[in-house]
Amino acid sequence: MNRILFVCTGNTCRSPMAEGILRRLLQEHGLDHIEVRSAGVAAYDGSPVSSHAASILREQGAPANLTSSALSRELMQWADIVLTMTTGHKQHAIGRFPEYIDKMYTLKEFVEDDPETAQRIAELEELTAELQLKQALDQQISKEERTRLLMLERELPDYEIADPFGGSLAMYRQCAEEIEAALLKLIRKLKP
Template sequence: MNRILFVCTGNTCRSPMAEGILRKLLAEGNLTGYEVRSAGVAAYDGTPTSDHAASVLKERGAEGPRHSTFLSQPLIEWADLVLTMTSSHKRHTIQLYPAAVDKIFTLKEYVHDDPAETAKLAELESFVTELQLKQALAQPISEAEQAKLRTLGGELPSPDIADPFGGPLHAYRKCAEEIEACLIKLTAKLKALD
C-alpha cells in the first residue's frame, strides 16, 4: 500500500491539503517509499489550488499540488489506496470505478479505530445506497425508512470532512486540523504495516 490517492470535489481545497500534510507527516516519521497524489471528482485539470488552502499548507510547513487533477481511470489504477473526503465522494468514485471498490474508503472510515462505530457506519452507508437505488428507480421512500436514516445518522459522528471552499481562512485551518488528526492515525497505521 505505497500509493495513496486523496479525492474531494474540485481538488482545490481538501484533497490538496491532505496530500501536502501527509507528505510532511511521512517525512517527519521517516516513512519512505510512499507516493501521494490527489484528484477531484468534479475537478477541471489545471485549476489553481485555493489561495487559502495553499496558505494553510505553508503555515504548516507543507506543500501540496499547485493545480487540480480530474479523477481518472489511470489514477485509480495507480493507487493502492483511495481516500475520499466524504461518503458521497466515495459512492461517486465507486460508481465510476466499481472494480476498485476494495481500495476506496472515506479518510475517516479508514483511520477509524472503534469497531462498533465502524459497523454502524457500514450499516448507514449500505442503507443510504439502498435508498439511492430506490430513488433512481422512482420508488418512494417510506416514513419508516426516513426515520431509520435519521436514527442511524444521529448515532454516528459525521464520516465527512466539511468543504471549506469559499469560506474564510479560519475555516480552512479548521479543515486542515481535522484532516491532520486523521492523517496522524493514518501514519500510525502505515508504520504498523511496515
C-alpha cells in the same frame, strides 16, 4: 498500502491540503516510501490550489505548488486506497468506478478506531449493498430493513470534512486541522 489518493470536489482545497500535509507527516515519520496524490470529482487538470490552501500548506511546511487533477480510471488503478473528504465524493467515485469499491472510504471512516463504530459501518455497508441489489432486481424492501438502515445511519459519527471553498483563511485553517487530526490516525495505521 503504498499509494494513497485523496479525493474532493475541485481538487483545489481539501484533497490537496490532505496530500501536502500527509507528505510532510510521512517524511517526519520515516514513511517516505508511501506515494500520495489527490484528485477531484469535478476538477480540471492543472488548476492551482486555492490561495488560502496554498497559504496553509506553506505554514505547515508542506508542498504548496500542487495542481488539480480530475479523478480518472488511471488514478483509481494507481491507488491502493482512495480516501474521500465526504460521503458524496465516495458515492460519486463508486458510481463512476464501481470495480474499485473495495478501496474507497471517506478519510474519517478509514481512520475510525472505535471497534463498535467500525462494526456498525460494516453492517451498514452490507445492508446497503443488499438493498441496492433488491432494488436492481425489482424486489420489495421491508419496513424493518428501512428502519435498520436509518438507525445505523443515525448512529454513525459525521465523516464529512466541510468544504472551506470561498471562506476565510480561518475556515481553511480549521479544515486543515480537522484533516491533520485524521491524518495522524492514518499515520498510526501505516506504521509497521
